[in-house]
Amino acid sequence: MAIKKKSSKHSSNSNGNRGRNGPSRSSPDRTDLRTYSIPDTRLEHPDLTVRQVIEKDKDGAEHIRYEVTGNLNAPVPPIRDSKYLDKKQCIEIYRYMLLNRKMETALENLYKQGKVVGGVYFGLGQEACSCASAYALDKDDWFAPMIRNQGSLLVRGFRASDTMMQYMAKADSPTRGRDGTSHFGDIEKRNMVSPISMLGDLIPVMAGVALGARLQGRNLAVMTYIGDGGQSTGVTYEGINFAAVQNLGLVLFVESNLWAYSTPSEIQYRCKDLAERAIGYGIPGVIVDGTDACQVYDAAHEAVERAHRGEGPTMIEAKMMRMKGHAIHDAAAYVPKPMFDFWKKRDPIARFENYLVKEKKWLTAKENAELIAEVERVIEAEREIAVNSPMPTPESAEGGVFCEDGCHEIKPKYGMPKVKKGTGGFKETEAAVHLK
Amino acid sequence: MQLTYLEAIRQGIWEEMDRDPSVFCLGEDIGIYGGAFKVTDGLIDRFGPERVIDTPIAESAIVGAAFGASLTGVRPVAEFQFMDFIGCAFNQISNMVAKTHYLWGAPAPLVLRGPSGGYVHGGPFHSQNPEMWFVHNPGLKVICPATPYDAKGLIKAAIRDNNPCIFFEHKYLYRRIKGEVPAEDYVVPIGKANIVREGRDLSIITYAAMVHTALEAAEVLSKEGIDLEILDLRTVSPLDREAIAQTVKKTNKVIILHEHSRTGGLAGEIAAIINEEAFDDLDGPIVRIAGLDSAVPFSPPQEEHYLPKVSDVIREARRLKAY
Numbered sequence: 001m002a003i004k005k006k007s008s009k010h011s012s013n014s015n016g017n018r019g020r021n022g023p024s025r026s027s028p029d030r031t032d033l034r035t036y037s038i039p040d041t042r043l044e045h046p047d048l049t050v051r052q053v054i055e056k057d058k059d060g061a062e063h064i065r066y067e068v069t070g071n072l073n074a075p076v077p078p079i080r081d082s083k084y085l086d087k088k089q090c091i092e093i094y095r096y097m098l099l100n101r102k103m104e105t106a107l108e109n110l111y112k113q114g115k116v117v118g119g120v121y122f123g124l125g126q127e128a129c130s131c132a133s134a135y136a137l138d139k140d141d142w143f144a145p146m147i148r149n150q151g152s153l154l155v156r157g158f159r160a161s162d163t164m165m166q167y168m169a170k171a172d173s174p175t176r177g178r179d180g181t182s183h184f185g186d187i188e189k190r191n192m193v194s195p196i197s198m199l200g201d202l203i204p205v206m207a208g209v210a211l212g213a214r215l216q217g218r219n220l221a222v223m224t225y226i227g228d229g230g231q232s233t234g235v236t237y238e239g240i241n242f243a244a245v246q247n248l249g250l251v252l253f254v255e256s257n258l259w260a261y262s263t264p265s266e267i268q269y270r271c272k273d274l275a276e277r278a279i280g281y282g283i284p285g286v287i288v289d290g291t292d293a294c295q296v297y298d299a300a301h302e303a304v305e306r307a308h309r310g311e312g313p314t315m316i317e318a319k320m321m322r323m324k325g326h327a328i329h330d331a332a333a334y335v336p337k338p339m340f341d342f343w344k345k346r347d348p349i350a351r352f353e354n355y356l357v358k359e360k361k362w363l364t365a366k367e368n369a370e371l372i373a374e375v376e377r378v379i380e381a382e383r384e385i386a387v388n389s390p391m392p393t394p395e396s397a398e399g400g401v402f403c404e405d406g407c408h409e410i411k412p413k414y415g416m417p418k419v420k421k422g423t424g425g426f427k428e429t430e431a432a433v434h435l436k
Numbered sequence: 437m438q439l440t441y442l443e444a445i446r447q448g449i450w451e452e453m454d455r456d457p458s459v460f461c462l463g464e465d466i467g468i469y470g471g472a473f474k475v476t477d478g479l480i481d482r483f484g485p486e487r488v489i490d491t492p493i494a495e496s497a498i499v500g501a502a503f504g505a506s507l508t509g510v511r512p513v514a515e516f517q518f519m520d521f522i523g524c525a526f527n528q529i530s531n532m533v534a535k536t537h538y539l540w541g542a543p544a545p546l547v548l549r550g551p552s553g554g555y556v557h558g559g560p561f562h563s564q565n566p567e568m569w570f571v572h573n574p575g576l577k578v579i580c581p582a583t584p585y586d587a588k589g590l591i592k593a594a595i596r597d598n599n600p601c602i603f604f605e606h607k608y609l610y611r612r613i614k615g616e617v618p619a620e621d622y623v624v625p626i627g628k629a630n631i632v633r634e635g636r637d638l639s640i641i642t643y644a645a646m647v648h649t650a651l652e653a654a655e656v657l658s659k660e661g662i663d664l665e666i667l668d669l670r671t672v673s674p675l676d677r678e679a680i681a682q683t684v685k686k687t688n689k690v691i692i693l694h695e696h697s698r699t700g701g702l703a704g705e706i707a708a709i710i711n712e713e714a715f716d717d718l719d720g721p722i723v724r725i726a727g728l729d730s731a732v733p734f735s736p737p738q739e740e741h742y743l744p745k746v747s748d749v750i751r752e753a754r755r756l757k758a759y
Contacts, residue, residue: 174540175539175540178538178539178540179539179540183539183540184539184540185540185542186540187507187508187542193504193507193542194536194539194540194542196531196532196535197531198527198531198532201496201500201527201528201531201532202500203500204494204496204497204498204499204500204501204504204528205500205501205503205504205507205528205532206504207497207500207501207504208500208501208502208503208504208505208506208507208512209504209505209507209508210504211489211501211504211505212504212505212506212507212508212509212510212512213508215458215460215486215487215505215510216508216510222504234496235496235497235500235527235528238492238494238495238496238497238500239496239497239500241492241494241497242491242492242494242497242498242500242501245492246489246501400537400538400541401537401538401574401575402537402575402577402598402599403537403543403545403598403599407543407598408543408598410509410511410543410545410598411458411509412458412508412509412510413508413509414508416457416458417457417458417460417486417487417510418457419457419483419487420484420486421482421483421484422481422482422483422484423481423482424478424481424482425478425482426446426447426450426478427477427478435556435557435558435562435607
């Protein structure tokens with residue numbers, strides 16, 4: 001063994017030198033009872049439950065259907081005032097949410113005109129979560145969207161035409177036709193990792209981005225998303241656990257949008273709230289109303305700050321509902337209609353608009369109308385750019401499989417890691433090993 | 437200096453970490469313990485726990501984290517305790533890592549390395565040669581060295597490469613072979629095969645531990661007047677098509693020898709390349725010697741029956757010579 005002396009100075013980020021996160025001891029005399037807490041900033045706690053029931057059709061044939069029970073007439077909660085956002089920032093997030101929705105409306109129309117290759121995925125009802133989360137990142141932070149986080153891309157500086165061209169498989173799309181949807185990235189300027197269709201794989205990848213940056217002396221926040229469906233994958237566990245043990249600045253939004261394609265969350269997981277799983281990882285977990293941009297931002301901001309301080313990952317569960325089918329082909333007929341009605345009243349944009357115009361009076365009705373008209377003009381111009389981009393040539397399918405000489409210069413983005421070298425030297429080993 | 441195959445790999449990683457502070461290692465039990473086979477022994481003492489990272493038993497997380505880190509411009513070297521376990525990370529490698537540069541233009545300079553191969557009675561989950569899972573994945577370089585010299589030169593080349601490289605170390609060779617390894621810095625180019633024995637009668641195209649099997653057979657056969665040429669592929673993806681064609685054009689008869697199962701194995705691909713590049717030069721059928729189409733069995737007599745042997749090469753070479 002090369003090192004016999006014990007060092008009293010442990011850096012907080014080296015392997016194996018941290019204490020475990022654990023329960024608080026709220027009651028010193030009850031050592032047999034552990035208590036954990038999951039902060040929940042929501043102003044309402046919907047109690048809806050979905051279950052399978054047998055229904056008879058008019059001919060008397062039996063069919064299994066989903067039925068929703070609970071207080072479907074609960075009053076719509078107000079927007080919670082942000083602890084951090086000012087008027088200007090709130091309006092900016094609102095504008096991104098409008099851009100997000102109007103871009104998706106334009107995509108729906110392009111699809112109906114036969115201009116989209118494949119399907120269209122929507123983030124309808126989830127715009128607050130996509131936009132306000134990404135808004136909390138600093139320029140140097142990294143993010144990786146999922147399919148419904150098209151709003152996050154707009155916040156991070158991508159253009160609506162980028163996403164539109166992806167859907168239309170155009171030559172000028174960020175992947176030059178090679179992939180669609182939000183499947184693209186940019187490691188140079190906007191620090192975005194491309195998603196793949198398989199769910200959960202981005203979580204360890206983003207942990208690795210934080211690990212690479214930390215080697216270079218930077219504590220970055222790395223934000224990504226997983227659905228209530230995607231969190232069932234094993235790699236989700238592996239990724240969060242890796243980020244936790246390595247104390248990496250992962251900001252994981254668990255988007256509980258109640259439906260995994262056609263499967264309700266009741267059949268995806270058994271715990272009450274997915275944020276509870278944070279306890280098992282030894283990391284903070286919080287619950288927010290995913291339709292309230294202020295709550296989403298505040299939780300994201302606090303998680304990003306934690307990441308920048310080198311305090312490790314945070315799991316944020318955002319509760320909302322996917323307000324369309326899985327993709328444009330899916331009419332979501334399996335969703336009980338009263339559930340759509342319930343969540344439609346909680347539309348993130350309509351409520352934020354009401355908050356800004358009527359409650360806070362940060363926008364006059366005229367200013368709001370002008371803002372909406374401006375967003376529509378932007379989207380129309382972006383649509384024009386996208387539509388006018390040519391299709392790629394057949395031959396452009398070739399090449400680029402490998403990074404060839406001169407194609408990229410690879411160097412540490414944040415500076416060469418500072419090297420501390422021990423005194424250990426290269427030695428020959430003749431040790432007991434597995435399978436000689 | 438004379439080094440074992442294992443020490444040559446360690447020295448290659450060591451020198452690269454010394455030369456380039458952006459190189460770091462991660463994997464299971466690679467730190468204080470030094471790895472299940474001790475390939476990374478001593479690295480943590482020298483380079484510290486920030487650059488020699490013990491991970492949870494989570495292969496997808498190891499590959500994912502290596503990939504994510506590589507996107508920030510550092511060069512991870514991730515160890516699989518056994519290459520059999522690379523299947524646990526298959527999606528991450530195949531769908532995330534391999535497709536990245538083609539789809540969105542991000543280079544992923546990472547190395548995935550670990551022990552593979554049989555002849556050590558490791559049983560079905562510690563003896564596999566899963567390189568073909570990755571040969572069929574465009575975007576990955578797949579490297580299988582046979583000698584200490586090549587192992588060191590190729591691990592250094594893999595670490596310096598701007599693409600994801602999967603580096604299969606043959607665990608049977610780890611401590612069984614020693615070879616001369618120069619003290620000065622060198623790399624062995626990825627994608628270049630090497631004639632390890634010149635001959636005129638027929639060619640054996642092979643790699644990794646099977647190179648030594650072929651060399652042993654060649655010694656026996658030379659006494660019978662059968663002169664084998666042995667081409668060590670060294671890299672199985674991308675394949676050195678030119679070297680394959682050249683040796684066939686020279687000897688006109690070819691045996692392809694590999695350890696993994698026959699069906700869908702590398703020999704089929706090489707036979708197709710010969711068909712495309714040197715069909716008119718063939719004076720006999722292309723012969724395959726490969727593992728059985730089953731899992732690698734555990735019990736020594738069964739494992740020996742499953743795996744290619746020197747006697748198999750001798751038998752097939754005599755048959756092909758007489759054709």
